[in-house]
Amino acid sequence: MLIDQFPPAFTFILAAIVLLAVPQGRARGALSLIVPIVAALQVWNYDTGIYNQVEFFGFTLELMRVDKLSTIFGLIFCLAAFLGNLFAWHVRDSVQQVAALLYAGAAIGAVFAGDLITLFIYWEGTAIASVFLIWARRTEGAYHTGLRYLLIQIGSGVILLAGVVLCYRETGSITFTKMTLGTLATWLIFIAFGIKCAFPLLHNWLQDSYPAATVTGTVILSAFTTKLAVYALARGFPGTELLIYIGAVMTVFPVFFAEIENDLRRVLAYSLNNQLGFMVVGVGIGTEMSLNGTASHAFAHILYKALLFMSVGAVLFRTGTSKASELGGLYRTMPLTTVFCLVGAASISAFPLFSGFVTKSLILDATASNHYTLVWIMLLFASAGVLSHSGIKIPFFTFFAHDSGMRPKEAPFHMLLAMGITAFLCIFIGVYPDPLYALLPYEVEFHPYTVGHVIGQLQLLLFALLAFGVLMRTGIHPPEIRAINLDSDWVYRRMLPKFIGSIAFAVTAFWALQTKFWMHRVDGVIARLYKSHGPEGRIAQVWPTGSMVLWIAILLGATLLVNFV
Amino acid sequence: MAKKIKDNPQNYPWLGRVFLWVDQPGSATKLFGGLAVVCLMLGLADFLYEKHGHFTFENLPAFYGLFGFVAFSCVIFGAKALRELIKRPEDFYAPHVIDTEEYPEDELEKVAHDAD
Numbered sequence: 001m002l003i004d005q006f007p008p009a010f011t012f013i014l015a016a017i018v019l020l021a022v023p024q025g026r027a028r029g030a031l032s033l034i035v036p037i038v039a040a041l042q043v044w045n046y047d048t049g050i051y052n053q054v055e056f057f058g059f060t061l062e063l064m065r066v067d068k069l070s071t072i073f074g075l076i077f078c079l080a081a082f083l084g085n086l087f088a089w090h091v092r093d094s095v096q097q098v099a100a101l102l103y104a105g106a107a108i109g110a111v112f113a114g115d116l117i118t119l120f121i122y123w124e125g126t127a128i129a130s131v132f133l134i135w136a137r138r139t140e141g142a143y144h145t146g147l148r149y150l151l152i153q154i155g156s157g158v159i160l161l162a163g164v165v166l167c168y169r170e171t172g173s174i175t176f177t178k179m180t181l182g183t184l185a186t187w188l189i190f191i192a193f194g195i196k197c198a199f200p201l202l203h204n205w206l207q208d209s210y211p212a213a214t215v216t217g218t219v220i221l222s223a224f225t226t227k228l229a230v231y232a233l234a235r236g237f238p239g240t241e242l243l244i245y246i247g248a249v250m251t252v253f254p255v256f257f258a259e260i261e262n263d264l265r266r267v268l269a270y271s272l273n274n275q276l277g278f279m280v281v282g283v284g285i286g287t288e289m290s291l292n293g294t295a296s297h298a299f300a301h302i303l304y305k306a307l308l309f310m311s312v313g314a315v316l317f318r319t320g321t322s323k324a325s326e327l328g329g330l331y332r333t334m335p336l337t338t339v340f341c342l343v344g345a346a347s348i349s350a351f352p353l354f355s356g357f358v359t360k361s362l363i364l365d366a367t368a369s370n371h372y373t374l375v376w377i378m379l380l381f382a383s384a385g386v387l388s389h390s391g392i393k394i395p396f397f398t399f400f401a402h403d404s405g406m407r408p409k410e411a412p413f414h415m416l417l418a419m420g421i422t423a424f425l426c427i428f429i430g431v432y433p434d435p436l437y438a439l440l441p442y443e444v445e446f447h448p449y450t451v452g453h454v455i456g457q458l459q460l461l462l463f464a465l466l467a468f469g470v471l472m473r474t475g476i477h478p479p480e481i482r483a484i485n486l487d488s489d490w491v492y493r494r495m496l497p498k499f500i501g502s503i504a505f506a507v508t509a510f511w512a513l514q515t516k517f518w519m520h521r522v523d524g525v526i527a528r529l530y531k532s533h534g535p536e537g538r539i540a541q542v543w544p545t546g547s548m549v550l551w552i553a554i555l556l557g558a559t560l561l562v563n564f565v
Numbered sequence: 566m567a568k569k570i571k572d573n574p575q576n577y578p579w580l581g582r583v584f585l586w587v588d589q590p591g592s593a594t595k596l597f598g599g600l601a602v603v604c605l606m607l608g609l610a611d612f613l614y615e616k617h618g619h620f621t622f623e624n625l626p627a628f629y630g631l632f633g634f635v636a637f638s639c640v641i642f643g644a645k646a647l648r649e650l651i652k653r654p655e656d657f658y659a660p661h662v663i664d665t666e667e668y669p670e671d672e673l674e675k676v677a678h679d680a681d
Contacts, residue, residue, distance in 0.1 A: 141666045263664065332577050368620065408677065456629040
């Protein structure tokens with residue numbers, strides 16, 4: 001293995017081991033910042049091709065399959081790891097530091113995996129490494145949430161493995177390439193990807209677990225797992241029409257849940273789900289333009305979503321809560337965090353000059369030009385919905401709205417720096433998208449800044465903002481209240497346990513009843529036997545031991561008599 | 566961090582003091598009025614250029630604006646109705662969730678802005 005062909009995933013994994021030898025403090029912080037930069041340079045220097053082929057039990061594993069699709073995901077993962085680690089500069093918890101590096105390494109490894117076995121190994125790697133970012137909160141709630149998360153993530157991996165095994169039996173190949181839905185093998189792989197991608201009804205692990213991670217853990221979690229799944233879909237199932245409809249549903253339903261959710265980090269998790277929907281639609285359409293849209297939207301999304309999680313994280317760090325009902329009016333003493341949050345909000349809402357605008361447009365335009373009218377309308381609806389929760393709710397109810405009376409200090413410098421760099425990138429991509437477009441898998445012939453396009457988008461967003469104004473002034477807008485909302489996870493957290501509980505109750509009751517019935521019968525028999533054969537029974541009265549001796553004597557006498565005669 | 570209502574706005578960071586404008590009486594109305602004017606102008610702007618939408622209905626004047634207004638309202642009304650159905654007390658799943666827990670203090674740095 002040549003030094004210039006060292007896989008970037010190994011760089012992260014090696015650094016995670018070395019990290020433990022480095023004393024806690026600045027040196028360790030610096031190492032966790034240098035590693036993503038080194039890895040990004042490695043990714044950048046790879047030419048298209050297949051590297052690091054390893055023999056493994058008769059299979060040829062391809063650790064590095066480099067092309068433009070894997071490169072853009074590899075680069076943004078390195079960038080996300082850098083920004084996440086910068087945001088976490090103050091953390092002195094080895095568990096989180098090591099988990100963050102291993103998690104990023106596994107995600108990057110999976111992106112460059114050229115075969116399904118390597119993909120599976122890294123796929124499970126992301127699950128195992130990431131759960132420690134939740135457990136690192138070290139509370140009972142976080143422990144249970146982490147277990148639920150791990151069960152579902154590992155479940156996804158096991159389903160993937162089953163699919164890989166069947167795929168190998170059917171085709172004799174383990175190459176990770178474009179597949180067509182139809183066989184059990186491809187369906188299993190598709191569902192495994194779908195779980196990590198938070199498809200509707202498979203999505204709840206996301207909203208359950210991300211708010212449970214640590215302040216910095218959520219920022220790191222938000223970047224990798226779901227976008228790895230988007231990459232896997234883009235690699236394995238581009239042009240699968242089913243994905244268009246799955247994606248469209250994904251963009252719409254979280255909008256309503258996000259609107260009434262109180263925990264702002266959970267609002268962002270719903271919003272993440274909605275953004276994934278746009279990317280999945282792009283994969284489903286499967287044209288060069290739509291796949292470009294997916295890749296670029298994933299890139300931009302990782303940045304603005306991290307920025308939003310950072311700003312809410314900074315508020316949590318300073319106030320101890322991320323609940324909208326407890327917050328408000330923080331702009332007074334956290335103005336810079338406010339500004340960065342607003343940049344994130346504008347980016348995710350896709351305001352012109354912000355990153356979401358130049359990337360989401362590609363997907364919307366691909367949907368329209370391929371005449372998916374209903375899907376296009378759903379995406380447009382979801383775009384207005386994004387504004388409602390991520391564009392307005394997050395900054396408004398945290399930093400403005402009613403004064404909570406909290407006067408926390410501005411976020412620490414390293415957090416401001418991380419947010420500042422991320423905010424700069426969000427605006428840079430929005431203003432000058434060409435460098436991002438140059439990274440995309442296919443040639444881009446798209447101009448986001450046309451008059452019609454800019455005016456149309458501004459109309460959509462500002463009229464929606466106007467509706468917000470009207471609804472707030474008329475008191476119709478729902479208030480923020482301390483409550484939780486049920487979602488489909490109610491099925492496995494309440495309904496199934498209750499159902500299984502009631503089955504167990506019924507079985508136990510039936511068992512007890514029939515045991516009682518038979519015991520009653522047996523008791524009756526024993527009682528009757530006792531009555532007749534017991535010491536006081538009739539038979540016992542006429543059945544003394546002496547009569548037995550007499551009978552034996554008679555029998556003996558009879559035997560002697562027979563022998564003589 | 567202690568809750569302080571009687572604080573001195575002069576101690577806020579300068580940007581925070583600039584933002585204080587939004588809480589002055591009448592500011593919200595001004596913002597709302599300004600937004601309404603901008604929306605009107607954007608709606609009228611549709612008459613000034615030729616639209617090349619993929620769908621014919623896209624070319625209606627102020628299509629995007631009206632769509633945005635209606636969609637946003639639908640989200641709010643839909644969410645309000647949904648809340649009636651699925652709202653539960655915060656401790657519904659307790660103790661297996663973080664919703665009822667305080668965030669561990671040792672992970673935080675709760676400092677008041679004028680704590681120096």
